[in-house]
Amino acid sequence: MTQPGRSGIRWSNWNLLLLIPLALLITPIFNRSGPALFGMPFFYWFQLAGVALGVLATAIVFAKTKDKPTVPARGTDRDVDTLDEGAGR
């Protein structure tokens, strides 16, 4: 899943989660006043809640991709130091 291609791009399907917050660009979803929350129209509290959505997306991608080696295996380049990647944290 994260094998380096010839271009050096590594891909994990978890990265797709990063697209979900883009829903905040689809204004018809939230451009309405009801239901209100604490006197705040839907338009405002929905987008404020969107902050949590963004945090969730980046946090999950971080957690799910962090144990992968950060340096692609390139023949002889893989030495003891690269095997230690991520173990320190």
Place this chain on the structure above:
Amino acid sequence: MRWTELIVFVVLFGLVTVLGFLAARWKAGSTLDHLDEWGLGGRKFGSWITWFLIGGDVYTAYTFVAVPALMFSAGAAGFFALPYTVILYPLAFMPLLRIWSVSRARGYVTPADFVRGRYGSSVLALLVAITGIVATMPYIALQLVGLEAVLRTLGLNGSGIVGHLPLLIAFVILAVYTYQSGLRAPALIAFVKDILVYLVIIVAVVYLPIKLGGWGAIFQAADEKFKATPAPGDGLLLNANNQLQYATLALGSALALFLYPHSLTGVLASRGRTVIKRNMSALPAYSLLLGLLALLGFVAIAAGTKPLVNQATGNPDTNTIIPNLFAGQFPAWFAGVAFAAIGIGALVPAAIMSIAAANLWTRNIYKEYIRRDATPKDEAKQAKFASLVVKFGAVAFVLFIDPQFSIDLQLIGGVMILQTLPAVAIALYTRWFHIWGLVGGWIAGMGWGMIMLYNIPSADGKRKHFGASALKLGELNLFGWHPFGGTTVQIYVGFIALVTNLVVAVLLTLLARKLKVFNGIDQTEPADYHVDENSAKLRPVATH
């Protein structure tokens, strides 16, 4: 004169000045005479410092006064700042890791350094560097506008050159400690700035609604105000015409943000990829803050706050709405704290921006075209000097030219910096685009973007040019052809300019490939884009 506020302000301002000078010795490396140290703080900032630094850098004093001011006058359309800063981090997550790695592996200090290495083209790198400098300059000037809004509310609202004197003093102090301490100064001051900002905003969004009868009453007051105005574009919700503008402006601003050299400086100064990943989840805390702060524009409506008349220009200045709201609603000492938060909030980004512009000048113009044999020590010296020039250039802007000009330029700057997206962000992933495709795309996007902006009058009709960034799609004119004739839907100019840029870049790339034009030499390797802090063979910091 508001004495209590002024004293609190001066004390807090004095505190950060001391910090600014002490910063030179904070986590000091072996030398300050190297851009890795002066310009990037030794490339070793951890998660917390990076959080404060980037937060202090992205959420500027101008943001703090201008976003609520926009909500105050336009309503829902001003709230774009929230979706903008929400989608920002998921979008930037992966490209930022790649640019950090390649910069760490190759010793790049600026985005233009990366372009130089990726394409081996000094022309393309020069375009990126100049775009960065020109887009950053008015941004620094705007920080001064934010600072001055506070100083004038404090009672230092003189006319003529005397009216600008407090601003000048504040900026000389800033210039001197940035010169001495480099990026470590704003990094350390950002702690004070952000803690004050969090304190003030949290108190404001809890205390003020209680005082004014709750959020329901506040939104009702705002609704009544917008219904009473004749302007069609304002209101508590978006209308049919400005929804596309809202979305494209949020998207365009998010794509542009990390292309600004100062935001990238904060990223490159971090220690490793984990620090950046953590911050992509932690920085949205500032977005939440910004969203709440934006609502203070409505609070100001409910509280009946009026903008202050700027004695230097004679016009009411809507940027004084938030300082005036604080002055009217808070006890004097806490208003002083709030003013200090905004004032110090201007210093942090102004310092980082001037450092970023100085780095660009030194690395991509001075070393590339003026003194090719410059040593790292020469570079550091040149950058320190350049940071002074940049800052005083910004002061001159505010002093001698109508502040409105800075606001116009900043609007233009956002459209401009977006035109470096193909050469910087896309080049992180692929070298498919040809050098001349990128150059041609830049020229097309930049040129048409400027023409479109020039032709947009301001909403009140007082100014004919550079009045806004919203273009009526019906007026979109492609060599006399109106593809969307008749529609009144609005869109962000930068978005159209970027699409133009990409289309031209693709066409010219296909042409250049067909003619087999030389496409430069890529000095980077695929593995460079994945190195991390513990990788073997990492380039030592501040040695060459």
